[in-house]
Amino acid sequence: MNNYQNNRLELEKLIEDNSLVVLYSGALKQTSNDENYPFKVNMNFFYLTGINQDNAYLMIEKVNGKVLETLFIYENDPLKVRWIGAYLYPNEASEISGIEHIEFVNNFETTLEKKVKSNKFKKVYLDLERIPFDGQVNFGNLLKDKVNAINFSKLVVDIYPLIVELRGVKKPYEIELYKEDVKVTNLALQEVLKRLPTLEYEYQAQGVFEGSIKYLKNARTSFDTIAASGKNAAVLHYRSNNAKMNKEDLLLLDLGAEFNMYHADISRTYPISGKFNDLQRKIYTIVLNCNKHIISLIKPGVSIKELQNETISFLGNSCLEQGLIKEFDEIHNYYFHGISHHIGLDTHDPYPRYKGVLKPGMIISCEPGLYFENLGIGVRIEDDILVTEEGNENLSKDIIKEIDDIENFMAQFK
Numbered sequence: 113m114n115n116y117q118n119n120r121l122e123l124e125k126l127i128e129d130n131s132l133v134v135l136y137s138g139a140l141k142q143t144s145n146d147e148n149y150p151f152k153v154n155m156n157f158f159y160l161t162g163i164n165q166d167n168a169y170l171m172i173e174k175v176n177g178k179v180l181e182t183l184f185i186y187e188n189d190p191l192k193v194r195w196i197g198a199y200l201y202p203n204e205a206s207e208i209s210g211i212e213h214i215e216f217v218n219n220f221e222t223t224l225e226k227k228v229k230s231n232k233f234k235k236v237y238l239d240l241e242r243i244p245f246d247g248q249v250n251f252g253n254l255l256k257d258k259v260n261a262i263n264f265s266k267l268v269v270d271i272y273p274l275i276v277e278l279r280g281v282k283k284p285y286e287i288e289l290y291k292e293d294v295k296v297t298n299l300a301l302q303e304v305l306k307r308l309p310t311l312e313y314e315y316q317a318q319g320v321f322e323g324s325i326k327y328l329k330n331a332r333t334s335f336d337t338i339a340a341s342g343k344n345a346a347v348l349h350y351r352s353n354n355a356k357m358n359k360e361d362l363l364l365l366d367l368g369a370e371f372n373m374y375h376a377d378i379s380r381t382y383p384i385s386g387k388f389n390d391l392q393r394k395i396y397t398i399v400l401n402c403n404k405h406i407i408s409l410i411k412p413g414v415s416i417k418e419l420q421n422e423t424i425s426f427l428g429n430s431c432l433e434q435g436l437i438k439e440f441d442e443i444h445n446y447y448f449h450g451i452s453h454h455i456g457l458d459t460h461d462p463y464p465r466y467k468g469v470l471k472p473g474m475i476i477s478c479e480p481g482l483y484f485e486n487l488g489i490g491v492r493i494e495d496d497i498l499v500t501e502e503g504n505e506n507l508s509k510d511i512i513k514e515i516d517d518i519e520n521f522m523a524q525f526k
């Protein structure tokens with residue numbers, strides 16, 4: 113049984129008998145004229161099929177305990193194949209997904225109508241994933257309208273929470289894929305470190321990173337690379353990366369490589385010259401100690417909310433001791449984001465962040481930071497942590513973060 117078959121089997125145990133499941137991979141979206149946005153597959157669909165292409169449906173029928181799976185894919189048109197290459201052929205789609213029954217997507221609507229009209233199904237499960245921005249097409253809701261138009265008596269149920277729950281705990285195969293992404297991220301970061309003192313603009317650091325992941329593995333970025341020097345690092349999701357770097361400043365990099373669907377998410381902060389000054393060292397050390405302290409607390413049974421409270425307390429007390437703030441509550445001006453989120457097929461994996469406790473197999477970030485815009489110093493140190501039975505494993509432990517290690521590494525390339 114392949115990995116995606118196994119993922120489906122788990123879901124099929126959770127859904128009620130005499131129900132129908134329909135999931136959609138997503139559609140191409142036009143930017144202008146004949147250009148489209150790069151396609152990103154719906155990750156719930158991908159998790160259950162391994163199929164990374166647009167205009168495909170997964171249909172699961174569970175009737176009297178028996179399950180029938182059908183995958184609907186685009187039928188190749190020979191002319192289009194000559195222009196843009198082929199979509200998966202049925203045998204290939206079957207091989208990847210482990211689904212035997214493949215149909216062409218032209219048949220989807222009539223099949224859906226037949227199924228929804230039939231008396232076999234009481235419930236129809238659709239992915240009614242919430243969308244964060246207005247003006248986007250919600251395919252789950254479109255399908256819901258279609259189902260309702262065919263037959264109003266069917267109960268439409270949101271399958272999103274069930275899939276997301278499964279995705280929260282990573283399988284061994286997923287952890288292996290994740291480690292590959294972190295490894296490539298590390299190699300590319302080393303290229304940045306080697307050249308950093310010779311670079312003039314923030315975007316050049318971005319360019320070295322992104323060129324390296326492309327060169328090494330044809331990888332894409334997990335998200336828009338952040339390369340923020342000096343006070344720009346105080347903007348959490350800074351992405352213009354346009355400023356000329358001052359050699360005396362720190363450079364905050366928040367980035368990751370993705371080449372097998374899993375999203376590395378790493379932050380490191382480096383001295384552009386190769387050497388930290390005293391104030392930078394003081395602030396960096398607080399964040400580094402906090403990063404290590406919080407990692408030491410990560411284990412099954414702990415909640416992300418508890419980690420966040422501990423982070424605030426650690427950073428607040430450290431900044432008080434070091435004279436960086438006068439009152440504890442001032443810490444909220446210098447640390448103002450979450451310590452942690454789930455990571456996986458999405459950079460911010462959709463597991464309900466503040467609900468429940470950590471379980472073995474979850475992968476979360478650990479990313480404390482301090483942002484003193486007035487001092488021109490922003491530091492974030494982010495590792496990707498796998499929760500294990502015994503505690504945790506730092507998947508990014510090979511990406512150097514100790515001050516001596518960074519300075520020594522950079523000194524070799526002067």
Ligand SMILES: [Mn+2]
Pocket residue numbers: 377453477479494
């Ligand atoms: Mn992150």
